[in-house]
Amino acid sequence: MQLAAELQRTHHRHQRQRQQQDTTPMCRQIQLTISDHTVAGDAVADDGEDLFIPPLNFAMVDNGIFRSGFPEPANFSFLQTLGLRSIIYLCPEPYPEANMEFLKSNGIKLFQFGIEGHKEPFVNIPEDTIREALEVVLDVRNHPVIIHCKRGKHRTGCLVGCYRKLQKWCLSSVFDEYQRFAAAKARVSDQRFVELFDISSMKHLPIPFSCLKRKR
């Protein structure tokens, strides 16, 4: 809590510094330029440099594959550094206009798989949809790709879990990773889905990633 309070104080100090800077025309111009690139809302380091804000629950899954929660405009400048070719979006709700604009101006392709975000015990992850999404993940022509749902826990966790099964991870490690992201919200039903997910029909697909490939 002490740390959180301090962070907030630092944030307010930065806000004040930015407001003070804004009184000179030069800085106002810089801010406008930044705003044009939709990086408004970025954090600022002590030396005045812009910091990146990765989306909630952001992580690297494998070479060219990332995962996260729903990206906000504040995350766009960070996402730009990944040089994304595509986004796999796992919710049925339409993609927000600001996010569509970001995709358009960065030439990023959107793959939407509308999986409902049920709560236990009414969980019903559609196996066919996960299978289709997995095929998009496995296709290196779509890389770098980021997988996301709302919070990057359940739907994203299920898809990444199935990907780990294809990589022949033992189930306890798959669940350990799932739980690291889902934390207190971990669902046995999601883990059961991953456990029962049948990969036998997908074994012909090439899995050209680091975790199954020697680099030397």
Add this chain to the structure above:
Amino acid sequence: MQLAAELQRTHHRHQRQRQQQDTTPMCRQIQLTISDHTVAGDAVADDGEDLFIPPLNFAMVDNGIFRSGFPEPANFSFLQTLGLRSIIYLCPEPYPEANMEFLKSNGIKLFQFGIEGHKEPFVNIPEDTIREALEVVLDVRNHPVIIHCKRGKHRTGCLVGCYRKLQKWCLSSVFDEYQRFAAAKARVSDQRFVELFDISSMKHLPIPFSCLKRKR
């Protein structure tokens, strides 16, 4: 708990299956061969294929950079798939013989930085040591590299946290990642160390990784 019990049952079933297989001379020979390559202890999938067991708290940090807890012999076959060039080991205790053998037979270089694993409030992470370790992380000639301590939470979390600062991640995201691995064992003192860690002297070093580089 239900899932844990089921996992244990599955594990016991696999053990039974392997024991049954061991009664034929053919299978005994295979087991010996596997044992020669120190992959004994691997899990086995339902279709009889060997599964990989990543080390505790294993994750990808960036292109060519991984993190984990202490690797056991059961993890060696998984680690082989990463094609590691080096290991950064953050504890003062000598590296176990089995692990040294694994390094030797796979041509992996060991960088050991002996940081004591204190408990709060007696935490004293040596800044110079982290700085030296960070230079090894940043040197692509050492990639692919895995960073590990004992549980992959505190010492590893501090080093990765400082790496994220070099990548210009905002502090709240750095801490979010730290906490994902440390979970209930998260230490404010570790996060304070990362917050205060001065990267200004390291800014001349090239950071040639995905998160700061366009791929197109």
